């Protein structure tokens with residue numbers, strides 16, 4: 001089997017896959033696992049098959065065992081027929097990542113990160129998170145009996161703390177710049193022997209590939225025209241794009257979809273520099289958005305997302321908070337409750353259809369990264385009504 005290693009997305013510098021290196025020692029851009037050039041889907045009638053077993057050829061550098069899975073992946077691709085019709089599309093599908101063990105897509109990359117960390121002999125793992133990644137890393141650490149170190153912003157919504165603490169991690173609320181915290185923890189990891197599975201580390205990006213693999217299978221390999229991904233640090237969108245590219249490379253599909261990076265206007269560093277035709281990410285000042293899960297003012301994979309979009313032919317979009325809430329309402333009216341960040345792709349799609357940047361009769365997949373119950377504070381934005389009645393009156397209701 002061909003050997004796969006890490007290479008720098010900025011300058012192509014190579015490092016061994018058997019090292020914990022997430023940034024290039026030469027140019028500080030994100031490292032990535034080389035493109036997989038051979039592989040097949042391992043079709044099976046075994047109902048207990050895990051995603052890593054099914055796509056084993058695409059992770060040849062890891063020891064993969066069924067007992068390590070918490071049941072991540074194999075999430076539904078739901079047909080949003082009525083919204084599709086309203087927007088004059090040929091097809092619209094939601095990849096519903098809220099159906100993962102900790103209710104977000106993060107579980108895919110967390111498992112791969114832990115397998116890599118374990119292989120390298122680490123006993124401690126950690127992460128920096130605004131929400132979804134923290135419970136995911138804490139949960140998998142508990143399963144693997146590893147110590148976990150979770151760093152969160154001190155402005156994190158109070159309701160998000162207990163769903164992390166239930167897994168018994170060491171949790172630190174950190175005052176200070178969130179963008180810098182990512183880099184500080186990488187240094188801390190070296191000093192304290194902690195394997196940090198941060199947002200865009202190479203193995204987390206590898207985990208996100210499986211979202212693309214599943215979409216290909218769920219659409220019977222008829223590729224959508226566009227895939228819209230809510231984007232924060234940039235790891236997930238990179239992984240999804242890489243997944244499609246690898247399936248094309250090995251001949252499973254014959255075209256890749258255009259990838260759209262969707263952000264909240266209140267924190268849209270990638271959309272801003274892409275629109276201004278710049279090549280380097282700049283810090284987004286005074287970020288403020290209801291889509292907290294994608295609020296990163298200085299995305300560590302920002303430059304690579306710009307390079308990737310250029311190569312892929314994709315583009316960016318950003319939407320206001322009220323458009324995000326409207327999209328959340330639309331999804332709820334179709335029986336789906338997702339967190340605000342996960343509604344950004346639908347809000348972006350509506351805008352892009354209006355501006356005709358997405359042509360009519362296109363087929364589109366939107367990525368719903370996490371479940372609605374993760375952020376119930378959003379209910380403050382709604383005016384819900386209900387009726388209080390006596391038991392004797394139930395026959396008199398309208």
Ligand SMILES: [Zn+2]
Pocket residue numbers: 008009010011012013024025026027028029
């Ligand atoms: Zn480099």
